[in-house]
Amino acid sequence: MELAGIVHILWARRVFVALGIVAAVAAGLLAGRVMEARHTVATAGAGKASMVLDTAHSQLVEAAPKGADTLPMRASLLADTLATRAGRSAIARGAGIHRKDLLVLFPASTKEPTDETPLVKQLLKLTSATQAPYMVNVIVDDLTPIISIEAYAADNAHVRRLTTATISALRSRLSAEDGTGSGGFVLDTAAPPRIEKLPGGSHTVVAMLGAAIVTFAFWCLSIVFVAAVSRRWRGLAQEPDVVARRRTA
């Protein structure tokens, strides 16, 4: 019943509704162009590699080598040391970039905080969105001594260099963090450096459809709104003016 009134208004102004269809198609095409442009910019891939921290006598061969139970903890701390000044300098030097342009995300910076206060929540939300020209994300879970490396840069050549430099820096930290130089651990390659295409996915059609539908809906809403307001406005003039009537009387 109520919808009939709305449909009636739209039918009475069908020329404007038809114009809305044109506007919706235009908005859809525009959204498609924007999406295509964005997709083209983000074609650079991500450099990926995995390293595994192992005991000098591999735990895969020896039943209970010394220090095997602490391997996940050591792997996590070793990955953390990539974010020290020395670690970042090593990566930047190897990749041939400026240290200030490099952002290293390390396990301690991405773990759950102890106490989620408003300050902590807000800071984690904002800093996780921080971007830099060159980014390295070092990931370690708490269960295995595998260190995964993800490197991001503007072009594939830089991605490759950044990935290799991170692996080299990690190897150099291995000996640097061995306070007594015992050489008890080794870093093996679990997955060699490779460049993977970013899963950009083509959401162009969805974006085009969404933009067209939203535009058409807002167009129709505007027509109904303007029509209703103008009708009310006319109605105001037709309402009986009691004061004027009293004066006449």
Place this chain on the structure above:
Amino acid sequence: MSRLLRPSTRRRSVLLILAASVLIALLCSIASVSRISGFPPKLERRNLQTAGAVTHVLVDLKHSGITDGSAQWPYFNRVSTRADLLAHLMASDPGLAYIGRRAGVPADQIAAIAPIGMPVAGALTEPGSEAEAHDLLLARKPYRLEVQSAQGSPVVDIYAQAPTPAEAERLANASIAGARDYFRAVSAQTTLPPVPAADPNVPVDPYASVDAHDPIRVIQLGTPRGVVLTGGADMAVAALTFLLAFGVALAGLLGLAAMRRRRRGAAAIGAGAEPSDAGLTPIRRPILTAAAARATATLPWGPPALAPGGAVALRPAWPVVARSRTATGDGDWPHTSRVLPWMLAGFMVMLWLVPFDSIKLGVPSPIDLWLDRLLLPVIVGTWALSLLVGGRAAPRLRPSRIAAAVGGFVVVAFLSVILDAGTLSHTLEFDTALKKLPLMLSYPMLFVMFASVVRRREVAPFMTFTLLLALVCALGMIWEDKFSQNLFFDWSDKVLPGVFHVASGDAGWDTMGRRFVHGPTSHPLAAAGMLSMAFPIAVLGVIHGQSTRQRILYGLAGAVLLVGVLSTQRKTGLVAPVAGLLTLAYFRRRELLRLAPLGVLGVVVLLIAAPGTAAPVINQFKPDSLSGADTVNDRASDYDAIRPDFWSHVALGRGFGTYDPVGHRILDSQVLGTLIETGAIGLVAFFLLGITVVASARRTIHARHPPWALSALAGAAAAVVFLVLAFLFDSLAFPQLPYVFMCFAGLVAVVVRTPEEDLRPAPG
């Protein structure tokens, strides 16, 4: 076009009101983000900006053992313990003195906290009144350091807050440099005993001894990057203020104009102008007995209305009103082609049978898209369009005391946030309030829709529909209690498409050994509260049923509801229905007394038929159970713990929606929560929500006109239950309860209005 622009008195007044409202709103919004000084007169922009930076430190010994094979768990435990110690020392007064010196900030301007790093039971970390008072004092300081350590990890996280990003970065860096200074100073004052000569036969543990000159290595990880934490806060405050001031000013001015028009109209009729319907003094609340109503039903015209000046006019009697309504072709719900009543009925089905607060659309968005947040905008959109278009079927907005109370609560909630925006922005709680305010608006919106869409003759069918839905809900809960299967969650998961994520409903027993029966809600308390609000409808059906069969059916429905409420095994399950019954007893003493023997018999039958349902709840009220219950003691201790918060924001509280149980106490009382968030004024506004429903319904209840008095009484009882629930737990935390209450409030607002108000043509 010329017709559109033709001036008229009404157009002029509408334009004036709009312009004045915009002007008032603009002035208020400018004032909300400015500081006005008197001598010399100056308008300064208030600075609501605050910034933050995060950094991390790795605590290690001089000889690192991270990749040294000889370093085992004792080494990692040792560095982890030192990291925890470092975190707490950095937040101590001596540590802050060094940090302040490095940052170039007086130490007493830095608030530093270091929470306990090990996991402990939540109840042990809940702050008492002293801790709350301390937190309030710290919140006023312009600089803040939060130093967190985690059990078993040698990494310490440092979160710094300062007025600008650069200062936040400096404070984060200074905290590390200051900590190093502090340790150096301590080691300079310490003389360690000489290390005994090493036994050549015992292997040397390089991590056993401590180097006095370099006891701990504090290694910074990453560089802190300062970020603005409250970007756009001033714009948000200004926008909120503008919206509130515009709404209040517009409503106030329109109300004044309407009053003025009515007065002038009355004066015009008094001066001898032609009598018209517009000049009649409406009977605001007709008091008719059932007998009188029957008598009027035979008349083609209603009782005469006395106009000012002595004029007598006849208005159509109510049956004629009804005929005219039927003649319109749109009919009354459920026999109507109007979309909005059906949409509201659909929303009610969702409220009672679907766990909507556990169903989320799996699409990334700034807010969580729970099911009600998807459906309500569609209904509100249709309602708004229908209101704009006008016509016979359009919703009719009418002022009422209940609407004023609902509006008052909304205004107080907005004011509590706007007036405390400076502090909230500094404590980073403004964003939370900004998210919760629009969500809170969904409850008043539901009230407005019920009050404007539902017609008076539709209230009774809507009440019956509510009882039916509550009955289905109760049956589902009884099934859940007996067979440990929650049909509401299971079926929602099966029926809804994959894009919706249905959270698994909690099951099992709580710490007090009570089974977790929660029906379509996320907590048994919410389920018990919902059913308790619908319970009075069944009792009223028994009292006023027109036939024995009808009374038996209502009685059975009441019994099922009661068993459903008791199956939650909560004390609330007994207290809330009793509150509803007491309300009915207040208004219908004789009828309830006549029913008393039947009620006692029913309770006895219930105890015999379902002993496992009622006994556990009754047992919880034994004196020894009450004094020993954690839930009771914890609730009692809340009253003392909130004192500092209350006394520091007496009038309007700390801001609606800003009390986060994380870091504070979990308050199991809506009254306390409202008192903290919206102050004493907010609490009064909250109570007025229920009180106005009862007060508005009183006359209609006393009139005893069968369909309307019963609906008004059922609504009043539901309102009392809603208020009682607010004392028992944080009732607004479960959206079902405010939604159901708003449905009842909307229906009462409709049923207490005069029939001629229904007849008044809709504008447009």
